[in-house]
Amino acid sequence: MTSTPVPAIKPRRQVRRPTLNWRRAPLWTVMLAACFLSVVPFYLMFVWASHPSAEVFTFPPHLWFGGAFADNAQALMRITDGQAARQFWNSLYIAAASTVTTLFFCSLAGYAFAMYDFRGKRPLFAFILGTMLIPPLVMDIPSFLVMNNVLHWVGQPRALWVPGMANAFGIFLMRQYITSALPRELIEAARMDGATEFGTFRMVVLPLIRPILATLGVVTFVGAWNNFKGALIMKLSEPDTMTLPLSLRRMAGGATNVNVDWGAIMMLVVITVIPLLIVFLFASRQVISGLTSGAVKD
C-alpha cells in the first residue's frame, strides 16, 4: 500500500476526465440498453394501468399513456369489493411489523456479538451463520404444521412476521457493521457514566448505526412486502387478512385467464410496486453499499 507511488495514479485520472468522448459511444449504448431493459416493464405497467380494460391488449400495443387511470382505479375497487385499500394496509402492516422487530432484535444480537466477550461467543455465532445454509424451502412444510397444528396461527398475519424477527442474515450484517464502525471506547465511556447495558445500546449504539439500520430496514421491508409464498402457505386469504400479492394472484387467476379486467389488474400491479419504488429510490445508494460491503467481508 505504501510502497507504490501515489502520484502515478493522478495523471491517469486526469486523462480519464473527459468522459463524453466518441470512443465511449459503444459502451454508453450497451449501458443505456441495459438500463432501458431494466426499466421498461415498470414503464409498461403504468401505461397499461392508464388504458381502458378492453384496450390493454390491442394490436399494435399501446406504448403511451391513456386517460383511464381513474376508471381503472374505480374498477379495481368494485372488483375487490372495496378491499384493495385493506389489502394495501395488510401488506403494509406485515412489512412494518417485520421491519421494526427485525431491526431491533438483529441489531441487539449483532451488538452483543460485536462488542461483548462472553463464553461460547464463537460457537454460538458460527451456529447462527450455519442456519443460513438451510434452504428456506425445507422449512415451508414443517413451519406450516407448527402454525397449523401447534400454534393455530394459520390465517393470521403474525405467522408471516414473527418467525423472522431475529434472523441470521440481519445479525451477521449488524455484527459486521458494528465491529468496524463502532469504537469500543464509546461503550466503555457510556458505562462509566452509569448507563445500563441496554441503555447504552438504546442511547449510544442505535443512533450511531443508522446507515446499516437503513440497509437492513429496506431489505426487510421489501422482502416482507413481496412475500407471496409465505402468504399463500399461511392462507392469508380472508378479506381482512389478504395481502397484495395474494390478491394479484387471485385476480389474475394464473396468467392465462382471459375473463378478467386487465385495466384493474394493472392498477393493482402498480399499487403493489409503487411503495417498493418509493422506498428504494430514497435509499438505493445506502442499500447497495450496505449489502455489498456485507458481502465482501469474510
Add this chain to the structure above:
Amino acid sequence: MSQRLTAPPRARLSYTRLQQRFAPYVFISPFFLLFLIFGLFPLLFSLFLAFHLWSPLDGLGHWKFVGFENFTLALGAQDMFWKTLKNTLWIGLLSGIPQHLVALPLAFIIHQSLRRFQGAFSTVLFLPYITNAVAIAIVFATLYSERLGILNYLRGLIGLDPVRWLGDPSMVPYSVAAVVFWRFVGWNTVLYLSGLQAISEDVYEAATVDGANQVQKFWFITLPLLRPMMFYAFTLTIVGSMQLFEEPFMLLNDGGGSGGAGLTTAMHIFNTAFRDLDMGYASAMSWLLFLAIFVMSMLNNALFSRGGERQ
C-alpha cells in the same frame, strides 16, 4: 462531577457486574428462542415426517411409518420428481449462466469507463431485483401474450412468425428463464461492481510498471482477485434457482403450463404438500432437494478451490 468520584454503593456495583455479564446472553436469546420454535422443531418434525405417511387432516399422532418409501417413490421412474428437478436445473442454467456472462462485462464497463455514473447505473440495474415477483410476472405474461403481446408484435415488425411463449413446452423454459434473468442480472452486476471496487489500484500500477497489457491485467489480476465475489455470486444463483417458485407459478399456474415444462421442484413440493396434503411425501422431496442444492454447492466449491490451487 463530584458524584462520579464517590464509589457507587456495593449492591449497585454487583448489579452492574451481573447485568454486564448476562447482557450479551439476553441480547442474543431472541434468535435462539425463535430458532427453537420456528427452526429446530420444524426441521426435526420435517425429518420425522419424511419417513411417514401423513395428512394434516389426520391430526397429530395419526401418522403411519413407511420407512424409505417416500424417498424411493420420489426417486422412482413413475414420479414427477426427476422431471421437475430436470426442469429446475435447465431453467437455472438458462437464466443463471447468462446472468453472470452479462453482469461481469457490465460491471467492468461501469467500473473501468463510466465511473462517474456508477451510482445511477447501479440504482437502475438494481431496480428489478427489489420488485414484486407476482406483479412483474403479470407484466411479463402480457408481454408474452401470443396474439396481442409486444414480443410477437416486435417479431411481426421484422417479418417473423409469432411464438407461443407460454404455450409451447419447448419455449416455456426460455420464457421463464428470461424473467429470472431480468430480475437478477442487475443484482449480480452490483455484486461484481463492488468486487471490482475492492481491488486496489496499486496492484494495477505495479503490473503496469512490470509491463502488463490490458488483457494480461484482466486475466491475471482482475479475475483472480474477483474470485471470492464470483464464488459468492455463483452460490447465491445456485441456491436461488434451485428453489425457483414464484415466477413459473405465476406465469404458468401451479401445473407448470402445458406438458409441465415449467413445473419446478419447489412447485411440485408445494402442490404435493398443500394441494394433495401428502405432507410426508412432500417432506421427503424437500430433503432430496436440499441434498441436490448441497451437492451443487459442493461442486461450485470444488470448482473454485481447485482453480485456486492452479493459480
